[in-house]
Amino acid sequence: MLSLNNIHVTFNAGTPTEVRALSDINLKIADGEFVTVIGSNGAGKSTLLSVVVGTVKPERGSVHLDGEDVTAWSPHRRAMHVGRVFQEPRLGTCSSLSIEENLALAAARGKSRGLKGALGTRQNRKWLADQVAKLEIGLEDRMTQPVGTLSGGQRQAISLLMATLLPMKILVLDEHTAALDPGAAAKVLALSTEIAETRKLTTLMVTHSMRDALAVGHRTIMMDSGRIVLDFTEEERAKLTVQDLSSLFGRAIGKQLDDDKMMLA
Amino acid sequence: MSLFAFAGALESGLLFSLVALGVFLSFRVLDFPDLTVDGSFPLGAAVAAAALASGVDPFLATGLAIVAGWGAGLVTALLNVRFGIMNLLSGILTMVALFSINLRIMGGPNVPLYNVDTVFDVAQSWFNFGLWTNTVLIAIVAFAAKFLVDWFLKTELGLALRASGENPAMAEAQGIAVGRMALVGMAISNGLVALAGALFAQLQGVADVSMGIGTIVTGLAALIIGEAILGRRMVFVATLGCIVGALVYRLFIALSLSAGFIGIQPQDLNLVTAIVVAIAVVLSKGRAQRNRRRAGMTPRRAPAAKRAG
Numbered sequence: 001m002l003s004l005n006n007i008h009v010t011f012n013a014g015t016p017t018e019v020r021a022l023s024d025i026n027l028k029i030a031d032g033e034f035v036t037v038i039g040s041n042g043a044g045k046s047t048l049l050s051v052v053v054g055t056v057k058p059e060r061g062s063v064h065l066d067g068e069d070v071t072a073w074s075p076h077r078r079a080m081h082v083g084r085v086f087q088e089p090r091l092g093t094c095s096s097l098s099i100e101e102n103l104a105l106a107a108a109r110g111k112s113r114g115l116k117g118a119l120g121t122r123q124n125r126k127w128l129a130d131q132v133a134k135l136e137i138g139l140e141d142r143m144t145q146p147v148g149t150l151s152g153g154q155r156q157a158i159s160l161l162m163a164t165l166l167p168m169k170i171l172v173l174d175e176h177t178a179a180l181d182p183g184a185a186a187k188v189l190a191l192s193t194e195i196a197e198t199r200k201l202t203t204l205m206v207t208h209s210m211r212d213a214l215a216v217g218h219r220t221i222m223m224d225s226g227r228i229v230l231d232f233t234e235e236e237r238a239k240l241t242v243q244d245l246s247s248l249f250g251r252a253i254g255k256q257l258d259d260d261k262m263m264l265a
Numbered sequence: 266m267s268l269f270a271f272a273g274a275l276e277s278g279l280l281f282s283l284v285a286l287g288v289f290l291s292f293r294v295l296d297f298p299d300l301t302v303d304g305s306f307p308l309g310a311a312v313a314a315a316a317l318a319s320g321v322d323p324f325l326a327t328g329l330a331i332v333a334g335w336g337a338g339l340v341t342a343l344l345n346v347r348f349g350i351m352n353l354l355s356g357i358l359t360m361v362a363l364f365s366i367n368l369r370i371m372g373g374p375n376v377p378l379y380n381v382d383t384v385f386d387v388a389q390s391w392f393n394f395g396l397w398t399n400t401v402l403i404a405i406v407a408f409a410a411k412f413l414v415d416w417f418l419k420t421e422l423g424l425a426l427r428a429s430g431e432n433p434a435m436a437e438a439q440g441i442a443v444g445r446m447a448l449v450g451m452a453i454s455n456g457l458v459a460l461a462g463a464l465f466a467q468l469q470g471v472a473d474v475s476m477g478i479g480t481i482v483t484g485l486a487a488l489i490i491g492e493a494i495l496g497r498r499m500v501f502v503a504t505l506g507c508i509v510g511a512l513v514y515r516l517f518i519a520l521s522l523s524a525g526f527i528g529i530q531p532q533d534l535n536l537v538t539a540i541v542v543a544i545a546v547v548l549s550k551g552r553a554q555r556n557r558r559r560a561g562m563t564p565r566r567a568p569a570a571k572r573a574g
Contacts, residue, residue: 053438079440086434094432096498097424105428108421109440115417118424162439 002052002170002202003028007061009047009226021047022226025061031169032200034193034217036207038245043223045206049172052204054078065169080110083163085156085176085192092159095148099139099158102147103128106162131161135191153184157191164195171196173205177212189216210242220245224253266523271516272396276468278515279403280461284480285487285507286414287457292488293503294418295430295450297345300356300481302458304363305337307477309459311367314376314472323384327463334459337363338451346444360477367474375473376466383467399468406464410457411504417453418500426450458484479535486542487511493548517541 007025012018022044029035037045050056051063054075062071065081086092093102104118107128119125125143133140135157139150147155156176164171173192177185193216196203207213213220220237222230222245229252232240240248266274284302291299309330316326337359344355368374388402417423429436429446436443458480466472491510497503521529521537529537 055437074442075437076440076442079438084438086438091432091434092438094428094435096431097427101424104421105424105436105439105441108425113421113425113441115420115422118419118421 001028001031001064001066002204003064004048004051005062005064007051007058007063009044009051009056009058013059020226021056022051022058025051025226025228027221027228029202029204029219031202033219034196034201034203034205035219035221036205036213036217037221037223038207038210038213039223042225044226045223046174047226048223049084049174049204049206052170053082053084053172081169082172083168083170084172085159085163085174087175087178089152089155089159089179092162093147093155096146098144098146099132099150100125100128100143102158103131103162103165106165109166131165132158135161137187151184153180153188156180156184156188160188160192160195164199164201169202171201171203173203175206175208178208193217210245214240214242214245222249222252224249229253266520268396270519270523272400274515274519275400275512276403277465278512279400279407279508280465280468280511281483281487281515282407282508282511283410283457283461283464284484285491285511286410286504287454287461288481288484288488289503289507290414290450290454290457292485293430293497294427295447295454297342297352297430297447297451298356299338299341299451299454300353301337301341301359301363301451301455302356302481302484303477303479304360304367305334305455305458305477306462306465306480307367307472307474308333308337308363308370309462310466310472310476311370311376311462311474312459313463314378314466315370315372317378317381317383317467318376320381323382323387323467327384327460327467330459330463331456334456334462335452337459338453338455339448341455342448342451346447364474371472371474374475375471378467378470378472383470384464385467403464403468406460407508410460411508414453414457414504415501422449479538482535482538482542483511483514486538486545487514489542489545490514493545514541 004025004027007022009022010018011021025048037048039045047056051058054070054073058071062069064070070078094105097105100119104120129140129143132143137154137157139154139158147158150158159176176192177188180188189212192205195201203217205217214237218234220232221228230248284306288299288302291297312333313326313330316329317323321329341355341359344350344358345352350358385399385402389398392398392401394401418427425436425441426446426449428439429441429443430450433443436446462477465476487510488507489510490513491506491508492503494509494513495502495506497506518534518537522531
């Protein structure tokens, strides 16, 4: 169970550029629940994820993971339980390192890193290749190739694998398909849901696409101006169309939505 | 160029390849522009010389110099990681502080080493290649350092260090304490530089407080020339480039001085260095663009190593 309690985040506090990024966020996500997060630009979606992974410290409030208070934990410590896929494919992997070296980095997560060879035994390398084979994108024969030579979609698939390689609790997806072409985006999204499903991962996915938000996962929350304004359970969601969602959102925040602020499709 | 001058250029080239390896670790692997080098080079010289002068075994004295270099690197990294001081300024602060510390260690501006046995004297009793004995010993040290760096960057720790330098956000997301990696890398980097300083003092027969001036430029010049010649795609090529670059640089300097062509004199050295570095940067930029273009078509091939010369 992941719970955010009374989270407040302000950027540039006390200066003319002060921004209330999150105000009084309360969110409980059950184990294995897949939550999609939507909202216009600047609504606080990314800040919400940053609070979960620990790169932004809330000025008030607390983050609990399975009852344990992890608010003060550094991001690299939280990485033991929280896996993250970035929006920008280049951010999630190291370009100059090979596919297997990137995976070896992920495989050592939460362990102390010493002077053993990073790739380990032949058996270990085989295991890494087997994990890549499960992605079914044909990269298992190219394990020694630098990640920088892969396409954006391939890199995101590797990022996703790295985020979930070891047993962990929370998967955080930050618009991880937004920088991909439609074909690759669909494939990476399908891969994400499949991994989250089979591993029963608690997942938070930010998306710009209302259709994806409704089609994927179990629950959808909508954010605006640093608050959660709508929260739909699986049953409520099932009856909604993209149009319904759009007008409900408009009513919730008291204004009509700009089409260019959020993609309807 | 006389044979003696040639041997001297080889010696100092191989010696400065240790500095280039250190600079490679900080500037390239960690992405930390570290100016501590101008202080840690004479620090190594000062520690080794002071230890030798008080009768310590030459190899132990050189080892102590390496440890002192680790300390200098740690201080710079701590100033940056712990106290949030900008990386360039952290290095400058340590460098400035080391000037005083080096004077303290040596008890004066210099320590002559004429009446003590250095590692080179000891090596002379193991093997004797006449004029080339020193060169052979430094070559052994330089290549040992190169292979150690190659090995280290393939370990779990080394890989984590490379990831923190190249992509801190990703490293953090993979549970790597990025700040701690900077500490480790900077210590190793300055240890190598201090080793170079210790050997340089023993080679010259004197440690001098001002011998560090321009070390960083020489190290960078060697690194960049090496990259221009060999490329930097793979670790073992990049580290080889440090050695090749340092050799080419020192030979070029020796050649321009001894030939006396276009009237180059010792006081023009810094100008020559600046020109050499500028040319090397321009050359390596052209290569990077060509590589990028080629990478679009045949991503598998790594042409960098083949284009030597």
